[in-house]
Amino acid sequence: MSEAAKLREEICLLAKSMFDRGLTCGASGNISARLTDGTILVTPTGSSMGFLDPARISHLDARFQHIDGDLPTKEVPLHSAFYDTRQQTGAVVHLHSTHSVAWSMLPEVDPEDVLPPLTPYSIMRVGRVKLLPFFLPGDPEMGNAVRGLAGQRSAVLLANHGPVVAGKDIWAASIAMEELEETAKLALLTRGLNPRQLSAEQISALYDMTGHSK
Structure with a gap:
């Protein structure tokens, strides 16, 4: 199986x-x-992520111009x-995952560091997540x-829209996305309960382990 065929399947x-x-x-999504x-390779516009056809995945050149397949998202x-x-x-990976979207709407969310430090895994796999303002879907x-973040963040949360996560490959990006969503879920479940969070020293040690920007 060719690299492209394998990636389409994945x-x-x-x-x-x-x-x-x-x-x-x-x-x-x-x-x-x-x-x-x-x-x-990118999922086509208007497609459901539950019913994708590998043969119809959009193929773009290095300048993001359409080569073949269905039109891209x-x-x-x-x-x-x-x-x-x-x-x-x-x-x-970009999703409209429920808990992350809900978390993006709350007034107490820190726009520079969206996720509270509840577990080590969001820090290890996602790092600091920037909250971006609301944009109309598809707005360039x-x-x-x-781009204004100059590559300093691997993930952002679009207000009232959903998270976007970049990774070294499709598996890493997908795992990090799921960690982001689970952390948002934990944040909502413990909201108002004064949960015990990781200390500043623990957070710093985790950033040192992973190389994410502090």
Whole structure:
């Protein structure tokens, strides 16, 4: 099986897994991944992540121009911003996952560091998450907002919309996305209960372990 064929299968496998577990619904969410030749595979516009066809995955050139397959998601500018500003990016996952979206709407959320330090895993796999303002779906300004971070964050949370996570490959990006969503869920479950959080020293040690920006 060729690299492209294998990656197409992996995109569909992971997308269906997320859809089946309720991490995204309807025709929401999109995934992209980069091939070794620099071209990009991305889920098509208007598609459901639970019912993707590997043969219809969009194929874009290194400048994000359509080569073949179905037309790509309208969120290509958002994906391209991570590839352009983070050289290590091999895949990008964007969901409309319920708990993350709910967390993005709350007034007490720190826009510079969205997730409270409840477990080590969001720090190890995601790092600090920036809250970006609301944009209309497909607005290229989302990509400009990500570019404004100059590659310093591997994940952002779009207000009233959903999280976007970049990773070294599609598996790393998907695992980090799920950790982000689970941490948002924990934050909602413990909201108002004064949960015991990780200390500043523990957080610093975790950042030192993983190399994420503090």
